């Protein structure tokens with residue numbers, strides 16, 4: 042297996058505000074890890090723990106203060122590689138309104154490939170495929186501002202898909218959405234993962250993190266825990282100290298075990314818990 046992301050001793054400091062004589066503060070404090078191609082990783086952590094700073098470092102929006110990041114082997118510190126890096130690792134942000142640039146949905150999705158200089162017939166194909174992948178084909182000629190938050194976010198995802206990225210970084214993509222929008226976006230993320238796109242999902246919803254192959258918990262610019270959801274969510278004391286709750290299904294499984302029902306360890310999602318309960322005799 043090959044690593045699509047390699048982070049080596051990453052330190053990131055925002056420039057100090059000279060007037061206030063603030064000290065440099067490390068938003069990311071010596072973090073190293075790698076992500077295997079095709080995997081689904083969730084990154085969680087309190088506000089200010091460094092998640093967005095990490096995400097922006099991953100696609101070259103920010104450059105490491107020290108250490109380095111390789112995306113598909115490409116060093117983000119090299120200016121000349123920045124477009125190749127952003128094409129390989131696409132990014133979806135929290136607020137869909139900040140990501141939509143055109144007044145017609147199809148133009149919006151075509152924007153990325155047009156900037157890559159892709160031939161018009163191929164752009165057409167990419168736009169049609171991408172909008173179908175997010176289930177929004179019938180809105181192709183609509184104005185984005187007429188859509189709901191969840192629908193806008195799906196268009197933003199289609200715009201990233203049209204660049205044919207190997208990896209997509211989602212920075213709290215459901216935080217501003219209603220429950221329906223959240224479900225729709227999560228369903229798409231899981232489908233993209235199944236199709237082999239590497240997913241990095243930053244979220245503050247534990248239930249969403251439980252869907253991943255791997256969960257990384259950040260705290261004060263450092264990695265607190267890293268592993269399979271079933272293993273990470275077992276570290277109750279560490280989670281509690283970091284002010285984090287257990288996903289609903291993990292908490293329920295724990296309470297069922299207390300009553301003598303042997304729920305298997307791998308159960309971290311509601312779906313897995315329901316499957317277990319339906320088979321329980």
Ligand SMILES: Nc1ncnc2c1ncn2[C@@H]1O[C@H](COP(=O)(O)OP(=O)(O)O)[C@@H](O)[C@H]1O
Nearest residue numbers: 055056068086087088089090091092093094095
């Ligand atoms: N543009 C900025 N300038 C200065 N400090 C910043 C900036 N953006 C974030 N920070 C600081 O960096 C730290 C990490 O922030 P961030 O990466 O946004 O965390 P998260 O996404 O986990 O909430 C916080 O202490 C935050 O105040």
Ligand SMILES: [Mg+2]
Nearest residue numbers: 092093094212
């Ligand atoms: Mg953030």
